[in-house]
Amino acid sequence: MEIQDQVDYVSGKTRVFGIVGHPIEQVRSPEMFTAEFRRRGQDAILVPLHVLPEDFDAALPQLLRVQNLGGLVFTIPYKVRACAFAETVGEQGRVVGAINALARGGNGRWRADIFDGLGCVEAFRRRDIPFAAKRVMLLGAGGAGSAIAVAIGYERPASLRIFDVDAERAAALGNKVAYANPGLDVQTGAPTTEDVDILLNASPVGMLGDARLPIEIATLAREMVVFDAIVKPERTPLLTLAEQCGCTTVYGREMMRGQISRMVDFFLA
Amino acid sequence: MEIQDQVDYVSGKTRVFGIVGHPIEQVRSPEMFTAEFRRRGQDAILVPLHVLPEDFDAALPQLLRVQNLGGLVFTIPYKVRACAFAETVGEQGRVVGAINALARGGNGRWRADIFDGLGCVEAFRRRDIPFAAKRVMLLGAGGAGSAIAVAIGYERPASLRIFDVDAERAAALGNKVAYANPGLDVQTGAPTTEDVDILLNASPVGMLGDARLPIEIATLAREMVVFDAIVKPERTPLLTLAEQCGCTTVYGREMMRGQISRMVDFFLA
Numbered sequence: 001m002e003i004q005d006q007v008d009y010v011s012g013k014t015r016v017f018g019i020v021g022h023p024i025e026q027v028r029s030p031e032m033f034t035a036e037f038r039r040r041g042q043d044a045i046l047v048p049l050h051v052l053p054e055d056f057d058a059a060l061p062q063l064l065r066v067q068n069l070g071g072l073v074f075t076i077p078y079k080v081r082a083c084a085f086a087e088t089v090g091e092q093g094r095v096v097g098a099i100n101a102l103a104r105g106g107n108g109r110w111r112a113d114i115f116d117g118l119g120c121v122e123a124f125r126r127r128d129i130p131f132a133a134k135r136v137m138l139l140g141a142g143g144a145g146s147a148i149a150v151a152i153g154y155e156r157p158a159s160l161r162i163f164d165v166d167a168e169r170a171a172a173l174g175n176k177v178a179y180a181n182p183g184l185d186v187q188t189g190a191p192t193t194e195d196v197d198i199l200l201n202a203s204p205v206g207m208l209g210d211a212r213l214p215i216e217i218a219t220l221a222r223e224m225v226v227f228d229a230i231v232k233p234e235r236t237p238l239l240t241l242a243e244q245c246g247c248t249t250v251y252g253r254e255m256m257r258g259q260i261s262r263m264v265d266f267f268l269a
Numbered sequence: 270m271e272i273q274d275q276v277d278y279v280s281g282k283t284r285v286f287g288i289v290g291h292p293i294e295q296v297r298s299p300e301m302f303t304a305e306f307r308r309r310g311q312d313a314i315l316v317p318l319h320v321l322p323e324d325f326d327a328a329l330p331q332l333l334r335v336q337n338l339g340g341l342v343f344t345i346p347y348k349v350r351a352c353a354f355a356e357t358v359g360e361q362g363r364v365v366g367a368i369n370a371l372a373r374g375g376n377g378r379w380r381a382d383i384f385d386g387l388g389c390v391e392a393f394r395r396r397d398i399p400f401a402a403k404r405v406m407l408l409g410a411g412g413a414g415s416a417i418a419v420a421i422g423y424e425r426p427a428s429l430r431i432f433d434v435d436a437e438r439a440a441a442l443g444n445k446v447a448y449a450n451p452g453l454d455v456q457t458g459a460p461t462t463e464d465v466d467i468l469l470n471a472s473p474v475g476m477l478g479d480a481r482l483p484i485e486i487a488t489l490a491r492e493m494v495v496f497d498a499i500v501k502p503e504r505t506p507l508l509t510l511a512e513q514c515g516c517t518t519v520y521g522r523e524m525m526r527g528q529i530s531r532m533v534d535f536f537l538a
Contacts (some may be wrong), residue, residue: 014299047314049335062332099475
């Protein structure tokens with residue numbers, strides 16, 4: 001009777017975490033974070049919280065007052081607005097100007113940082129592919145691209161070239177990364193695969209049914225490492241071409257996994 | 270990889286329910302409601318929400334704005350205060366003056382009612398023991414006792430006698446039940462087991478390590494049905510005596526199960 005009567009994954013003692021976004025149905029964080037908490041023996045669960053843009057500023061302070069709320073993850077469109085609710089923001093979050101995790105500190109103060117970029121670095125680390133001394137080409141300077149550029153900046157690459165269809169956005173990001181890493185060779189401008197060791201796509205080109213490549217190329221040198229931040233589909237047109245050319249490929253899902261691991265470290269710190 | 274990476278019981282599409290209380294760790298609703306949702310094939314989960322008394326009035330309107338929140342359960346000390354956030358309150362909730370469930374209506378309006386008493390009635394129904402035409406003695410006129418008295422009032426017993434150590438509280442409850450059920454024989458005063466078919470304990474006497482009986486008796490007629498609303502321990506001193514005397518016994522856990530079933534009906538209506 002006990003067994004049918006109750007589930008074993010939530011109780012009055014469970015620490016609750018949430019992902020706040022609009023829309024919310026497409027997020028993958030609930031099942032993935034909760035699995036990571038379980039793997040670490042934590043009695044914790046992460047649930048979706050669909051908060052409307054007009055409610056966000058009033059809802060956040062109240063959600064943070066729920067005593068057994070351990071932390072919040074933020075997704076579109078809240079990564080910038082969420083900064084207002086953090087008492088301390090980590091270095092990467094400050095440079096990017098956005099956060100995607102807010103954790104309850106031991107003293108009840110809320111700590112925040114952004115982990116998209118750290119997730120990308122973590123994915124490469126797990127593959128034993130260092131960014132240090134590599135020539136990196138990044139496509140896309142939006143939310144994910146910004147975080148990735150900032151995180152890679154701290155990894156001391158030989159150079160980092162940033163392209164975005166919005167040249168101003170690419171330039172602004174380039175300035176941020178250069179400012180945070182004096183002496184680092186940061187360039188912005190047209191995309192290229194010449195003299196590039198690692199090619200990263202953080203643009204939306206290739207997402208879902210989009211058959212386009214984020215850069216006009218017919219072939220890639222097999223020594224290159226090619227990464228795509230896109231999760232759906234897992235094998236984007238860019239990754240398909242890269243594998244045909246014999247390149248090493250790193251998938252968006254690996255970045256997601258790396259990010260979740262780093263964020264759970266942050267939540268449990 | 271998929272399997273280790275994610276759990277199967279929460280996703281971005283999951284409807285979230287909560288139990289709001291202070292304290293919260295001792296509640297059993299998360300594991301029991303979530304099991305009931307699963308049994309009915311619903312992608313839903315109920316999580317604990319520890320809200321402090323000083324935060325309650327500000328937190329509630331914001332929690333109710335979370336778009337994928339399907340409903341809230343209220344426990345101590347919020348069953349009365351929660352009434353303020355309901356747009357419509359069911360008949361039993363109105364008579365008791367308290368609610369323990371708030372459900373999102375199809376039109377976005379919040380419906381509320383109290384189910385403690387209905388849970389007791391449901392537990393007896395599942396045992397095929399009707400209250401109709403029975404002489405009922407109820408011990409305890411607090412939160413649980415009030416809801417039980419009101420729910421039993423609608424079942425048309427031959428009589429309902431209510432005792433509470435606070436005689437005024439018993440009288441007030443007796444008046445409520447009599448008012449809601451014209452013609453019903455409602456008495457209040459000293460507890461008795463004479464001319465009683467069903468004896469119900471809704472007082473805290475016998476809870477946890479308390480070895481006392483809620484009524485001074487040495488024996489019980491074997492024809493009697495004896496119920497105890499207490500969940501911890503499952504077999505209270507009163508139920509132990511009743512079983513020694515050959516009485517039929519109904520457990521607090523059965524009421525809890527009955528209540529959860531009726532509340533999930535209410536949430537999914």
